[in-house]
Amino acid sequence: MRKIALKVAYIGTNYHGFQRQPDVPTVEGKLLEALEGAGIIEDPKKARFQIAGRTDRGVHALGNFVSFFTEEDIHVNQINDLLPRDIRVLAWASVMYPFKVRYPLERHYRYILHREESMDTDSMAEAAAHFRGTHDFSNFSRRRERDPVRRINDVRISEVGDSIIIDVYGESFLWQMVRKMVRALLMVSEGELAPDDMAGLLDTDRRVFLEPMPPENLILMDLKYGVKIKLRHDEYAFKRFISLLEEEFRLYREMSLVRRAMSDHLRDLQEHGLTD
Incomplete structure (x- = not known):
């Protein structure tokens, strides 16, 4: 049995915060579904699943952490394949049993x-x-x-x-x-x-x-811990998450341009007088 820490990134827009809540989508809920679906844990309580911190609804993260016990090998892409695109495991580490994910130094x-x-x-x-x-x-x-x-x-x-x-x-x-x-x-x-x-x-x-x-x-x-964690970052996970962020940036920029054009047109109408 090993204790594992995962470094998790997510866009919080579509979630009601990180922590599990009944009947609403949360980052933790999606992460647990993926871990169970991949056969890495069977039950959060038995696996002693813990989170480093709760983020509010709409807040994003590039370095939140979770920990749990498992006998299974960790394959980041296997977990990510079961997650929505806006949640990614970026890295993992095998940590000592006394490691407390809930208590980072900073x-x-x-x-x-x-x-x-x-x-x-x-x-x-x-x-x-x-x-x-x-x-x-x-x-x-x-x-x-x-x-x-x-x-x-x-x-x-x-x-x-x-x-x-x-x-x-x-x-x-x-x-x-x-x-x-x-x-x-x-x-x-x-x-x-x-x-x-x-x-x-x-x-x-x-x-x-x-x-x-x-x-x-x-x-x-990010979170900083008092003990050194030998994180194994996954290059493919980074690449996929960066790609999603850039895709959303282009989309929001295009939406902003459309809204600016609509606003400019309405201002022109105001300046030149509104007619039926």
Whole structure:
């Protein structure tokens, strides 16, 4: 009996989050169906199946992890053949029994914003510095969290082309925490808050509601563990997933062009007067 860890990537658009839920499609549910269909596990409980982290509905991942026990050989393509195209096992590793997939040393999330001319990335970076360290993040999640204290190792703001990239690193995160952090940073960028106002938002005596940013722009990039995992990456799986991402990018770009043309036409009608 061996303990196996799988590195999983997925586009979260079509799923109600990662964790299994009754009567709705989830990433974990599809993954278990594939593992059972391939004969790698018979029952999640008997296999001691565990997940590293739950991502919300619509959130994507390039480096989520699961672990389980099995006596079967692992063939990544065999598993992927039973998965939808938007879920891929990218790599696998045989790990020691004490390995705990649920407790990485660090999680890396990335949020991507379309850059607007009015955005001030310098003020965003100044505000982001307040998140570093250990704080009570009650205002960045649900008030009923049992333990709202979290440690943020780093928050980095960068510009790439027409995008603003916000990379957040920490051991663990509360529900919607990253998306609410990004909301606060965006409010700073737009002048609704000052960078030093982040200290006030981290004050647990002051109740503040922050609307979380949309989940579609959030990616779980990777997990870092304290023990070295000798991952065996599958080149074919990478190739297929990259191909899907590029295919979707071309489709969305074409859809955007069509919508822009429709919008431009309606604006022309407005400018020249609407007639019956």
